[in-house]
Amino acid sequence: MAKYLHSKYAGGDADVMKHACLASVLSKLDISVEYVETHAGAGLYDLDPDRGEHLKGIGRCRSNLTDLPALKPYNGVLEESWTLDKKIYPASPIIANSASAVKSLCLYELNRSVACQLKKNLPEAVVWEEDGFLSRHHLSHGSFVLIDPPYKSSDDYQQVVEYVGAAKQSQVRAVMVWFPMIYSDLTADLYDGLLGLYPDGQWLQLSRGLHSEGAMSGFGVFCSDSSLSSDWQLIVNHLVSSLFLQKVSYY
Numbered sequence: 001m002a003k004y005l006h007s008k009y010a011g012g013d014a015d016v017m018k019h020a021c022l023a024s025v026l027s028k029l030d031i032s033v034e035y036v037e038t039h040a041g042a043g044l045y046d047l048d049p050d051r052g053e054h055l056k057g058i059g060r061c062r063s064n065l066t067d068l069p070a071l072k073p074y075n076g077v078l079e080e081s082w083t084l085d086k087k088i089y090p091a092s093p094i095i096a097n098s099a100s101a102v103k104s105l106c107l108y109e110l111n112r113s114v115a116c117q118l119k120k121n122l123p124e125a126v127v128w129e130e131d132g133f134l135s136r137h138h139l140s141h142g143s144f145v146l147i148d149p150p151y152k153s154s155d156d157y158q159q160v161v162e163y164v165g166a167a168k169q170s171q172v173r174a175v176m177v178w179f180p181m182i183y184s185d186l187t188a189d190l191y192d193g194l195l196g197l198y199p200d201g202q203w204l205q206l207s208r209g210l211h212s213e214g215a216m217s218g219f220g221v222f223c224s225d226s227s228l229s230s231d232w233q234l235i236v237n238h239l240v241s242s243l244f245l246q247k248v249s250y251y
């Protein structure tokens with residue numbers, strides 16, 4: 001496994017968009033689900049108030065979050081841990097645990113020390129210290145899956161498409177995928193693969209306006225069921241300017 005520690009990126013612009021979109025999607029579920037996350041991270045991040053990606057993410061938009069009802073599910077979770085004197089950022093497993101439709105959590109995290117932190121932060125979850133892509137072999141009907149690998153290897157893109165294909169076969173309630181924009185051909189392949197499986201799915205792509213070889217010029221999210229992502233447009237329109245992002249595509 002290539003070394004990837006999410007603590008460096010926690011609360012950055014990509015996390016804010018991913019987590020605001022995830023909280024909104026989960027709040028729209030009409031049935032109880034098992035929540036599966038393939039690459040879960042630590043769940044909570046105690047951030048340095050003076051440095052880190054969060055200064056360009058949650059630090060830029062924190063004060064805007066209360067203005068929009070569509071951001072209520074995300075802001076509600078944040079309010080519990082992110083205060084004036086305490087900067088603890090709640091990430092996807094914590095957001096999922098607070099959603100009323102989520103009845104159980106099954107989380108995969110390959111890095112041993114990160115998995116230990118996750119177990120400590122979320123003792124009620126089942127945490128597997130295994131390759132999260134393998135969970136595609138035992139998905140239950142009606143579950144909800146978030147796929148959020150580090151994309152340190154180009155193989156991750158193909159694995160995501162294969163995973164979503166398996167999830168569709170298992171008749172999961174919905175799948176959400178986060179992806180970076182680094183190489184446009186890999187993003188295009190991912191688009192073709194995911195929309196090929198779920199032609200009515202929602203694809204959202206945002207740019208940071210930077211284009212240098214090998215750097216992440218933007219990122220996006222996909223949801224297999226666009227009825228669950230109906231507030232994404234509102235969320236994006238509300239947050240793009242404070243996060244210095246541009247909307248690239250929304251289908």
Ligand SMILES: C[S@@+](CC[C@H](N)C(=O)[O-])C[C@H]1O[C@@H](n2cnc3c(N)ncnc32)[C@H](O)[C@@H]1O
Nearest residue numbers: 006039040041091092108109110111131132148
């Ligand atoms: C992008 S971070 C996850 C962030 C988290 N989903 C969130 O939004 O807060 C990716 C995580 O996957 C872990 N990881 C890397 N390869 C993995 C694998 N094959 N299976 C499970 N976890 C893996 C890394 O240690 C890292 O914590």
